Amino acid sequence: MKKFLLGMVLATAFLATSCGDDDSTPQPVEGAITGPITTDTNFAYGNYTLSGIVKINSGVTVTFEAGSTITCDKTTGDNALVVLKGGKLIINGTASSPVVFTEASKVPGSWGGIIMYGDAPINAAGGVATATSEDGNNQTYGGTNATHNGGQLSYVRVEYAGAKLADGTKENNAFTFYSVGSGTVLDHLVAYKGADDGFEFFGGTVSATNLVSYGNYDDAFDWQDGWQGQNNSNWYAYQISKANFGMEIEASSNNNTYFPVITNISLIRAAGTTPEVAGDVQVDAIQFKKEGNGNFSNIIVDGYGSYTEGTTVYEGAALKIQDAATNTDQVNTGRIKINNIKISNTSHEILPASSSFSVSMPSGSWSTSTTATGASLSNGNWTTVDGVQLIN
Known part of the structure; x- marks a missing residue:
């Protein structure tokens, strides 16, 4: 069923960008995003509904085109976009056409935001080189790959995040980076009105430029586990x-x-x-x-x-x-x-x-x-x- 839905999304994207009065001005497609995502996928410019804890599997690249809006609904349960270790997320927003992840109720703390895992070095409590995430996904993070590449996030806004997921012991942030490496590009990102931190780094070597943390309940910026961007x-x-x-x-x-x-x-x-x-x-x-x-x-x-x-x-x-x-x-x-x-x-x-x-x-x-x-x-x-x- 998931393959059928994904096929409908991609087919709709092709028709919307190929037909229309002006081929140079594509109309937004509409579609649903569920997980896990197990094959390389391109989400064309459009309006999407993200349902569940959508995980991008290792070896898979997912791309979102500029101007897209992705909306969650907390009434359906836990929602988040998760990049597992070895997966890649490419978001190609622009200043005039950012990619926006939001939640229908516009209430802070309504979903889990964007979470990325890598295998760059960490130094967690007790001096250990690997640890288990506390976000409800229970993923192992940490390793020796300082140049880990989890993709590129450019001109992305995450709104109303900060929910606990599953049996997680803490709220999630708008953007959460677990042992993400220096090969990952983080640039022109906005964390808007979340119920926890705007940005949090758990170790790793990734750097980030042009960040905006606005109206988040906890800290604007937070890090631990030996982050060294x-x-x-x-x-x-x-x-x-x-x-x-x-x-x-x-x-x-x-x-x-x-x-x-x-x-x-x-x-x-x-x-x-x-x-x-x-x-x-x-x-x-x-x-x-x-x-x-x-x-x-x-x-x-x-x-x-x-x-x-x-x-x-x-x-x-x-x-x-x-x-x-x-x-x-x-x-x-x-x-x-x-x-x-x-x-x-x-x-x-x-x-x-x-x-x-x-x-x-x-x-x-x-x-x-x-x-x-x-x-x-x-x-x-x-x-x-x-x-x-x-x-x-």
Whole structure:
């Protein structure tokens, strides 16, 4: 039955792009996407319904053409698009014709987003080189293939993700990358109003450019398990309504000497934004914990001020060091570098999470600026939702 449905989708795509009043302006096709996908498949420009946890099998390449919209419906059960290790996802959106993955109810936390697995190196809790995903798919990730290629995602927007799948122990993000390698291209991606993180990396070596995280409930950007992408730039976060850290950074409690490199970052928290969960106050722009580290430059931080819960006032910081081990092993050794950072409407520059230790950034590891520019991105159809432009 699945082969018959896929055949109908492809046949419809051929007719829609071959017949019509103007062959140069193809009409969108309509079709259903179910899984697993076991053969190379091209989804022509169109409007599709994605049903279930659709898995792209190893050895299979799936392509979506520019301008397509893929819609899930949470009332049908768990939904997600999953690229298994060895599979490839090619999404060829453009600034004027992005590929949009959304959910019918427009409620954050309604589906699982895009999840990709690879076999690039990781350093998970306990120092192990492989681990099992906590997303409900129970996939093994991690390996030795630093140049793993999971495909190309260009001008893609994922909306209203953040659901738990099956028996998963945590919510999924808009984009989740498990041990994805440097051969994968991630460029001009938007994570919009999800119930967990906008983007999360579990180890791997992949880099990402031109990212927008808008209105996600947890962290705008998050990573662990020794992620070490080296060519990241133009990361923009706008946190509204409720949200936690702008960036939450950890290395799964493994002392390490590698670190990711990111240039041109904007972290903006709108006035009135509250923590995701009452009693769990996370209101800082950049937090390092569990031996996390990184080299960041040309940064804008705005809006991480005070938050009052009950009678307690919590004051946000541009940089929060969560634990003494991270301070000793990463801060003091110069493995955390935050340079050319412009800070406004934020209570503190640097704070320790506890009075049991103090943070003193080594020479060359911290510098503020009045001229930092942050992310450099332009609005277009790829960053416009319901008439609202996401980049301020």
